[in-house]
Structures are given as structure tokens and as C-alpha cells.
Amino acid sequence: MLHSAYQTTTNTVHVMEEKINGVRFVNPQKQYSDMRDEILKTVDDVFSRGDLINRKDLTEFEEAVAEFVGVKYAIGVNSGTDALSLVMEAAGIGPGDEVITVGHTFMSSISAIYHQGAEAVLIDVKPDFNMDVSQLEAAITPKTKAIEPVHLNGRMSEMEAIMKIAEKHNLLVIEDAAQALGSKMQINGEWKMAGSIGLAGCFSMYPFKVLGGFGDGGMVTTNDEELAEGIRRLRYNGEDRSDRKFYNHGYTALLDNVQAALLHLKLKRFPGWLERRREIANLYYEGLKDLAQLKLPHFDDPRFYDIYQNYVIRTERRDELNAFLDKNNVETLISWALPMYKQPVMMPNQIHLPETEAICNEVISLPMFPELTNEEAQYVIDTIRHFFSL
Ligand SMILES: Cc1ncc(COP(=O)(O)O)c(C=O)c1O
Structure with a gap:
């Protein structure tokens, strides 16, 4: 698939042809190459x-x-x-x-x-x-x-x-x-x-x-x-x-x-990065909202301005979806598969928190960083839609 890379950080749109064969979960190299001169000058x-x-x-x-x-x-x-x-x-x-x-x-x-x-x-x-x-x-x-x-x-x-x-x-x-x-x-x-x-x-x-x-x-x-x-x-x-x-x-x-x-x-660039995160969150929302087996992290409460440090979706088929995304070179993260109170350092205890435990079984975080292109987000969306259509 061909795509044009969209970089918000400079307030201009650079178009370059690139083949998508996977999406990284985070990509610090992209930010570094964008800011390299300023970073090296500062150091x-x-x-x-x-x-x-x-x-x-x-x-x-x-x-x-x-x-x-x-x-x-x-x-x-x-x-x-x-x-x-x-x-x-x-x-x-x-x-x-x-x-x-x-x-x-x-x-x-x-x-x-x-x-x-x-x-x-x-x-x-x-x-x-x-x-x-x-x-x-x-x-x-x-x-x-x-x-x-x-x-x-x-x-x-x-x-x-x-x-x-x-x-x-x-x-x-x-x-x-x-x-x-x-x-x-x-x-x-x-x-x-x-x-x-x-x-x-x-x-x-x-x-x-x-x-x-x-x-x-x-x-x-x-x-x-x-x-x-x-x-x-x-x-x-x-x-x-x-x-x-x-x-x-x-x-x-x-x-x-x-x-x-x-x-x-x-x-200095941070406010723009937050807006870009929110834009990506909206792309995911628009691309995935009709999938009944998914819960998306949009909670419809105008009191909150969320900045999407992580874009965490939930599905009861989490492990299968994770394997499918992995096979299609979409990097994801599971935070966390085991509640902290079940980790060795916290044992033994009698703690049982139902929502925490359901979340640990269902969550998976999608790629989310300001330099993620619209086309990369679309690739993630298409891969998830493909999984649920099988
Ligand atoms: C919720 C929460 N609290 C605390 C921390 C600790 O921050 P640090 O890794 O900088 O020590 C993290 C970092 O991952 C976190 O996600």
C-alpha cells in the first residue's frame, strides 16, 4: 500500500511515498529526524x-x-x-x-x-x-x-x-x-x-x-x-x-x-503534539466505532479533555486480535495482562477488583504517537476490521 506521510510538527504537510508493511507502536526515530538540528544544537x-x-x-x-x-x-x-x-x-x-x-x-x-x-x-x-x-x-x-x-x-x-x-x-x-x-x-x-x-x-x-x-x-x-x-x-x-x-x-x-x-x-511543540494525538484518536474512533465487539476509549463527557497517552481498546477476543495484529506487523502493547496485586511482590492477598480484572483480560493499546501518519492509522484500522470480518 502506498501512503503519504503526514507530519504535523512543522505545520506543513510533507508528502512522501512510502510502502506500509507495518506500524510501529512508537517511533522515536521519526521525532528525532524531524528535530535533529535543534536537538544537536541544544546538546x-x-x-x-x-x-x-x-x-x-x-x-x-x-x-x-x-x-x-x-x-x-x-x-x-x-x-x-x-x-x-x-x-x-x-x-x-x-x-x-x-x-x-x-x-x-x-x-x-x-x-x-x-x-x-x-x-x-x-x-x-x-x-x-x-x-x-x-x-x-x-x-x-x-x-x-x-x-x-x-x-x-x-x-x-x-x-x-x-x-x-x-x-x-x-x-x-x-x-x-x-x-x-x-x-x-x-x-x-x-x-x-x-x-x-x-x-x-x-x-x-x-x-x-x-x-x-x-x-x-x-x-x-x-x-x-x-x-x-x-x-x-x-x-x-x-x-x-x-x-x-x-x-x-x-x-x-x-x-x-x-x-x-x-x-x-x-x-514548545507539545500543544501541537497533543492535538495530533486527539486527531489520531478520532481517526481510530471513526474507523472502528461500528464494530460491536470493540469498546473504544471515548467516554462522551464534555468536562474532560483527554490527551491519549495511550489509545486502549477492549475486546473479549483480545489475545486472538493481538496475534493477528502481530502477524500483520502492527505493534501493540498490553497494559497490563495481570493486575498489579497479582504480581509476586504483592502476594499473598485477598484483593479482587472485578473491573480491573476484566480490563486486564480485554485491553490492547494501539500505535499512538504524534508522528503516526493518517495512512498508518488507516492500516491499523483496516487490519482490525479484517480480523473481525473473518
Ligand atoms: C501511572 C504511572 N505511574 C507512575 C509511573 C512511573 O514513572 P517512571 O517510569 O518515570 O518512573 C508510570 C510510568 O510508566 C506510570 O504509567
Whole structure:
């Protein structure tokens, strides 16, 4: 099949003839070739200045992220996992405390709680993959210290309801926004970004996240000055850089200066990339919506602006579909086939969360990245339609 490659990143359409014989799940080479000159110039500039650790590129990127998310402070860290752990530690979560989060999430959301010596209490999700708020109050005990909603796949959790419950029970809210930079929702008629509502937002800048670096990275966002100070110290081995005194036993967990410079470069194109993700999501929707055996991730609620970190479809014939796509060179990902609470590190336990378990049996993520061409998306659609017509 011949196709014309569509590149939104430059606001122009480049047409080139190319044979489609498969579609990658992600394709970092495409983005690199598109931005190569700027990337190499940025790296050269940073290295020529010798600015490797905790220099102006980090501060400038932090200011840009704070402005983008709509908060006072952003603190660059090593990873999304560190973002969660450092927020929990700085917020004083420790042994004897419970933190409520969801069963359907990446292990990090849960590990960050156990790293504090606290207990994770897992509740189920709704069909939109996010916290089922109707189960939240029943999970609160006298030991509960915080709620950790996870904004999965680039869609925000029901933050208005979560904040109301948190206020009623005097609980902290820590947003796991690892998959949700740029997603937003309307609360009382006002658009609020992921990471701007709870005590803190924790982002991952792992290469395949919506805003991904060239290695691991993460960011904390908050309006709380004391928390921001605490995280700045913890990420720097406990040292307060203004008086050079050590106030904690901390970690080496800074976001590298060169990564910050490169992420800042990408941030300038980021709004366009989010729009392109939404365009691709619409192509998938239009191409697949009539297939009765599929559930698509469009939840028809105008309060939410989803940015499709992942495009996750559901079908009871998931394993067969996965094999068929594989045979036809469409790369996919299954996140996750086994609930985290059934992983060895979490065993034994009596946890049973029906929606999480149904999701784990049914989900498959389709290729989704801003440089994906319309023709590649069509190839994915055609392959899926072919499978269901057999
Ligand atoms: C929901 C969620 N939380 C936390 C993380 C951890 O982020 P990182 O990989 O940057 O440590 C991830 C990353 O995959 C994630 O998807």
C-alpha cells in the first residue's frame, strides 16, 4: 500500500511515498529526524557551557512546566517514580499510614507508598480506567492519610468528587499524573490541568510519555511552597542549596540539566503534539466505532479533555486480535495482562477488583504517537476490521 506521510510538527504537510508493511507502536526515530538540528544544537550549547547538574536549563524548564500546568512550583526529578516517592516522603507519609489508590495502574503508583513504609489500599476503576469514586469512602479508615488518583492513559480522574471526599476526611491528594501532562477537566466551569488540583502532581518524562526525554525523567508540580522546598532538598541528598546545610537523608534524584534543556525544546511543540494525538484518536474512533465487539476509549463527557497517552481498546477476543495484529506487523502493547496485586511482590492477598480484572483480560493499546501518519492509522484500522470480518 502506498501512503503519504503526514507530519504535523512543522505545520506543513510533507508528502512522501512510502510502502506500509507495518506500524510501529512508537517511533522515536521519526521525532528525532524531524528535530535533529535543534536537538544537536541544544546538546552542543549545554555541553559547551559545561552546565551538567542543577543549572539554568533545569530552572527554566521547571518554570515553563509550572506555567503550563498552572501551578506555582515545578521540581524536576529523575523519574515519575521518584516524583511520587519524594512527594509522599515530603508530605510526611510513613509507617502506620494508608494511602488509597487504584488496582489498575503501573506498579510505581503502589511502590511509592510501600517505599514510605505505608500500606496501599487498592480500589477498583470504572470503564474509563480511572478511580471508581463510589468506592472511595468505604476504603477510608482512621489510618488513611492520602488518596492517590491515577490519571491513566491521558484522562483525568474524577477530581472534583475526589477533592470533596478528601476535604471531608482531611486527606491529602497526590495526583499520579505520570500519563497525563496536558490533560484537563472542567470544574465549576474552569479548566484545570492534571497536576494542578491536589497537593501535588507527579509526572513521568520517560521517553515514551507524551512529553518524553532521552532517558528517564520526571516532575513534581505543586502550589505548596513548603512541599516544594522539601522535594528540592530530598532530590539533592537532603541539602538546602541556599545555606548548604543538610536537613534530610535524601537521594540523588535531580532531573539532568541536559534532559531539562531537551524537554524544554520539546515543550514548545507539545500543544501541537497533543492535538495530533486527539486527531489520531478520532481517526481510530471513526474507523472502528461500528464494530460491536470493540469498546473504544471515548467516554462522551464534555468536562474532560483527554490527551491519549495511550489509545486502549477492549475486546473479549483480545489475545486472538493481538496475534493477528502481530502477524500483520502492527505493534501493540498490553497494559497490563495481570493486575498489579497479582504480581509476586504483592502476594499473598485477598484483593479482587472485578473491573480491573476484566480490563486486564480485554485491553490492547494501539500505535499512538504524534508522528503516526493518517495512512498508518488507516492500516491499523483496516487490519482490525479484517480480523473481525473473518
Ligand atoms: C501511572 C504511572 N505511574 C507512575 C509511573 C512511573 O514513572 P517512571 O517510569 O518515570 O518512573 C508510570 C510510568 O510508566 C506510570 O504509567
